[in-house]
Amino acid sequence: MELYEKTVSTTDIYRGAIIYVHSDEVELADGQHxxxxxxxxxxxVTVIPVDTDGSVCCVRQFRYxxxxxxxxxxxxxxxxxxxxxxCAVRELSEETGLTADEWVYLGRFYPSPGYCREILHAYMAxxxxxxxxxxxxxxxLAVEKYPLDTLVDMAMSGELIDAKSxxxxxxxxxxxxxxxxx
Amino acid sequence: MELYEKTVSTTDIYRGAIIYVHSDEVELADGQHxxxxxxxxxxxVTVIPVDTDGSVCCVRQFRYxxxxxxxxxxxxxxxxxxxxxxCAVRELSEETGLTADEWVYLGRFYPSPGYCREILHAYMAxxxxxxxxxxxxxxxLAVEKYPLDTLVDMAMSGELIDAKSxxxxxxxxxxxxxxxxx
Numbered sequence: 151m152e153l154y155e156k157t158v159s160t161t162d163i164y165r166g167a168i169i170y171v172h173s174d175e176v177e178l179a180d181g182q183h184x185x186x187x188x189x190x191x192x193x194x195v196t197v198i199p200v201d202t203d204g205s206v207c208c209v210r211q212f213r214y215x216x217x218x219x220x221x222x223x224x225x226x227x228x229x230x231x232x233x234x235x236x237c238a239v240r241e242l243s244e245e246t247g248l249t250a251d252e253w254v255y256l257g258r259f260y261p262s263p264g265y266c267r268e269i270l271h272a273y274m275a276x277x278x279x280x281x282x283x284x285x286x287x288x289x290x291l292a293v294e295k296y297p298l299d300t301l302v303d304m305a306m307s308g309e310l311i312d313a314k315s316x317x318x319x320x321x322x323x324x325x326x327x328x329x330x331x332x
Numbered sequence: 333m334e335l336y337e338k339t340v341s342t343t344d345i346y347r348g349a350i351i352y353v354h355s356d357e358v359e360l361a362d363g364q365h366x367x368x369x370x371x372x373x374x375x376x377v378t379v380i381p382v383d384t385d386g387s388v389c390c391v392r393q394f395r396y397x398x399x400x401x402x403x404x405x406x407x408x409x410x411x412x413x414x415x416x417x418x419c420a421v422r423e424l425s426e427e428t429g430l431t432a433d434e435w436v437y438l439g440r441f442y443p444s445p446g447y448c449r450e451i452l453h454a455y456m457a458x459x460x461x462x463x464x465x466x467x468x469x470x471x472x473l474a475v476e477k478y479p480l481d482t483l484v485d486m487a488m489s490g491e492l493i494d495a496k497s498x499x500x501x502x503x504x505x506x507x508x509x510x511x512x513x514x
Contacts, residue, residue, distance in 0.1 A: 153394040153401050153472055163346045164353060166369045168447055171346060171353055176396060179472055186396040187348045189371050191447070212335040214358060214368040215449035216442065219335050227446075257490030259498055260398065261443040262452075264409075265351055265373070267397035268444060270495075290335055290361055306506060308439030313452075313495045316441055320502040324488060 154179050155186070168192070168227070191268040195238040196225035198256075198318040199248050199275040200326070204298050207246045208315070209291045221294065221304075223315040234258075234271040242275055244284055246293055251277025256321040261313055272318045274325065298323060336361050337368070350374070350409070373450040377420040378407035380438075380500040381430050381457040382508070386480050389428045390497070391473045403476065403486075405497045416440075416453040424457055426466055428475055433459025438503040443495055454500045456507065480505060 155176040163171040170190040177183055199207050206223070213220045226241035228234065235253060242248050256272035285291060296304070301319045304310040310319065337358040345353040352372040359365055381389050388405070395402045408423035410416065417435060424430050438454035467473060478486070483501045486492040492501065 153392065153474065155394050155396050163348075166345075166355060167367065169353075169369050169371065171351075171371075173348060174396070179394075185349065187351050188397045189351065189353075189448075190397075191444075194446075210335065212337050212361075213442070213445040214337050214356070215370045215372075215447060216445060220442065220445050222445075257488070257493075259490075259493050259495045260395070260402065261495045262373075262448065262450060263395040263398060263402050263404075263494055264376075265397060266371075266444065266448070270444075292335065302506075306439070306503060306510075308441075311439075311441050312445055313441045313443045313499060317495060317498050317502075320499075320506065321488060324484070324502065328488075 152179050158183065187265050189266045189268075191266065192228050192230075193269040193271075194225060194227045195234050195241060195271045195273065196223045196314040196318050197238045197242045197273045197275050198223045198322045199242060199246065199250060199278055200298055200322060201278050205295050206298050206301055207248060208294050208296060208301070209245050210294055211289075211291045220312050221310060221315070222312045223318045225314060235273070238271070238273045238275070243281065244286065245291060247281040247283040248275065249279045249281060250275035251279075254325065256318060256325065259317060270314050272314065272321060274318070274322045298326075334361050340365065369447050371448045371450075373448065374410050374412070375451040375453075376407060376409040377416050377423060377453045377455065378405045378496040378500050379420045379424045379455045379457050380405045380504045381424060381428065381432060381460055382480055382504060383460050387477050388480050388483055389430060390476050390478060390483070391427050392476055393473045402494050403492060403497070404494045405500045407496060417455070420453070420455045420457070425463065426468065427473060429463040429465040430457065431461045431463060432457035433461075436507065438500060438507065441496075441499060452496050454496065454503060456500070456504045480508075
């Protein structure tokens with residue numbers, strides 16, 4: 151049986167500042183009808199900046215949905231028409247002041263494909279130069295520096311809890327291991 | 333400055349079948365006010381079942397928000413009051429027919445903490461026994477088997493695109509590598 155769901159109708163629920171929510175009637179491959187709730191979002195990037203000594207600048211931010219601060223690799227939303235790499239360069243500079251000579255694409259991914267339509271892109275930045283951070287207005291964050299190997303341990307132990315950051319850390323570590331092996 | 337955002341007021345937007353959306357007025361740590369859009373979800377689990385020969389049963393499903401089929405490790409939503417491990421045992425059996433003697437907790441994570449309040453838990457299942465799959469009504473999926481090392485390559489190349497599956501694959505691989513090293 152072909153795996154396909156056809157849109158029968160769309161009902162707009164909410165057009166907010168960062169999300170657009172709709173509820174669609176769909177026809178499944180077996181002919182039955184069902185509903186799908188969808189949250190659309192412009193998507194974004196995350197950057198793991200790995201310095202020559204193996205240290206990584208992370209940011210800690212209050213994440214309102216969870217009511218707690220969360221340690222993350224620098225990240226941000228795509229602006230309208232913005233290329234992911236341009237967004238990565240901009241967000242790294244805004245949040246940490248860093249610029250980079252080398253950008254390695256670590257791939258794109260879907261954070262929660264059951265109901266979200268959001269695409270995230272991950273990059274590793276190397277050949278780093280420091281500068282002044284200049285966060286967006288209302289964007290309050292603290293920069294914290296950790297060795298990459300410590301972040302790998304924190305990802306494995308569950309201490310690093312943000313999905314995009316876990317992916318960036320584990321992919322960067324494996325990328326560097328493969329590079330050293332070749 | 334303390335990183336904290338205080339709820340001033342909550343406006344309900346939508347109470348759907350799987351999501352609850354609200355828009356909150358918040359007071360930031362610097363005294364300014366802002367709005368936060370929040371999507372709440374019951375959360376879920378994913379399971380990576382690793383057989384003695386290193387092969388892993390995955391599932392391919394049509395993911396309506398993206399309009400495409402996505403390869404994922406077996407996964408599902410938590411039912412009301414359900415413990416994550418019970419959910420993992422149930423979903424693995426429903427989607428693949430597999431039961432397992434050993435369950436390794438690979439940690440919890442936040443898929444998109446900027447606006448979602450969803451917690452996902454990852455497990456590795458070993459000591460596998462096959463049985464009959466029995467997916468939920470309307471849940472159409474195809475089981476596909478890959479070597480774990482192939483899934484690691486697919487995660488690194490971007491072919492594996494689902495965040496929870498990338499995390500489960502890279503954590504399981506590193507867990508097994510550390511086990512072999514000790």
